[in-house]
Amino acid sequence: MSTASGPTRIGVRIREQRRLAHLTQRQLAQRLPYSYSLLNQVECGAREASSSFVSAVAGALGIDITLLTDSEAVTSAQRDRLAAMVSPIRDALDRYDLPAGGVPGGAPLPQLVAEADAACRQVRATRLRAASRVLPTLITGLTREVQLRPRTDAWKALASVYRTAHDITVKVGYTDLAGVALDRMGWAAERASDPCLAAVRHYKRALVRQERRDLGTCLIEAGRSLLDGDTSKEALVVAGQLHLGAVVVAARAGDRAAVADHLGEAHSLADRVGGEAAEVHWLSFGHTNIALHALGARIRMRQWDEALVEARAIRLGSGTLTSRRARYLVDRAQVEMETGHTTAALQHLMEARRVAPEQTRHLPGTRVTVSGLVHTMRRPPEELAHLATWVGR
Known part of the structure; x- marks a missing residue:
């Protein structure tokens, strides 16, 4: 969507809608009670469009005038649908420290854990609405579980559903709520005494704040420090993903040397892991994921020719x-x-x-x-x- 404002924004939108209607400027001008010269000046931002001019253009193109004047109105229906999807998740996150005594008894813990994993799979399959429908009940059920029977596996499952809440909300643009979900994830991960979960949270936080290189770098380093001395497959996968987070942060800053260094470290860890690790904290770490992050880094640094070569070389498997x-x-x-x-x-x-x-x-x-x-x-x-x-x- 254009980031232009005022007369320039309206001119840009008129040009877009005219082109989508397969009309040249002269062809559109012939349908208007205004000159070709005025239309040309409005489209390039040199003249301000009057309300009557915009109305005439909308009529000539056969479109709703809000497509030209109010880009927000165009997506209001989408926003309303997203708000309805996210609102129950927001409510469930707000109840994290409230007594659950009045909440009716829910499913047993093994079922809640299985359903938490299923919700995560749905997000990975991009079925966001399906996952969002079950998530509030899962958060409430697991919150009740940790209050009544605080066990490590219950805290881990609760951290997992908070992470799923983050993944859903960040994908649909609710970054403020995604940050709240990560705070809740950290709260649950601390009680689960799981350094890998805590490190995953730092990785997610770094991506949310990638525009702040100093903060993003600190978060990545904090995550890596949690894994010092741990050579398990789980720790290697999380450490590799943290390097990929560092790639995103460095690319945002345009630091090509740092991008190359972190990609190299990630490849070394992927060699140690062996194959694609798709089920470790739902991170899908491996050489394919590294290649996708390398492509993303090229795009952020606007290295289009190199990005084209890399994009065309990537082969995604059926899995x-x-x-x-x-x-x-x-x-x-x-x-x-x-x-x-x-x-x-x-x-x-x-x-x-x-x-x-x-x-x-x-x-x-x-x-x-x-x-x-x-x-x-x-x-x-x-x-x-x-x-x-x-x-x-």
Whole structure:
């Protein structure tokens, strides 16, 4: 979505909608009681659009005027649906320290643990709404369990569902609530006396605050210090994932040397782990995941030519998580778009939508790529118009 404001923003949106309608400026001007020159100046931001002009453009294009004047109104229905999905999770997080005596008896602990694992699997399969429906009950049930029978496995399961709450809320853009979920995860992990869980929390926190390199780096280092001297497979996987978190932080800062160093450390740990570790704290650590992070780093540092080579070299196996596959497809689409391969970019975006619609819609790269394609494709195809509407442009 365009970050322009005022007259420039309206001009940009008029241009986008005109191109989606397959009209040139002159063709649109012929439908308006205004000159071609005025339309041209409004689109480039040199002139402010009057309310009557915007109304006339909307009428000529056959669209709702809010598509040109109020980008927030376009996505209000989406926001309402997300708020309804997230609100019960927020309530469950708020009740973490309240007495659970009035809560009716729930499922036994083994069932709650199995359901917590199932919710995590649903998130990894990008079934966010399905996971969100069961999560509040799981949080409440496990909170009751640790209050009445505080055992290590109960605290671990509670930390796990808090982590799932983070994963859902951060994917749909509720970063403030994602931070609360991580605080709750840390609270439960401390009581579970599980350094690996605590380290995973530091990794997640670093990603949420990646724009602050000093803070992100401190969080990564704090996570690594928790694992000092532990050579178990679990610790090696978590340590490797912490290095990948450091890759994200360093790439955001444009530090290519640090990115290369952390990728090298991650590869060394992956060699020690052997194969892809998909079931260790649900991290999916291995050489494939490292390659995906390397691609993400290229994108953040705007190294488009190198990113294109790496994106086209990646081969995802049939067992690749749906969430990883969707993220790769969106990254690949952005790289193809930035290097001028617009048809390939659109194809990869459409495939990402097919594979994981819930996740793809909310990935920032989706909006960036859709916007770029609208501006660069000479005749935006109908599929792109549908995508633009779908993401709320």
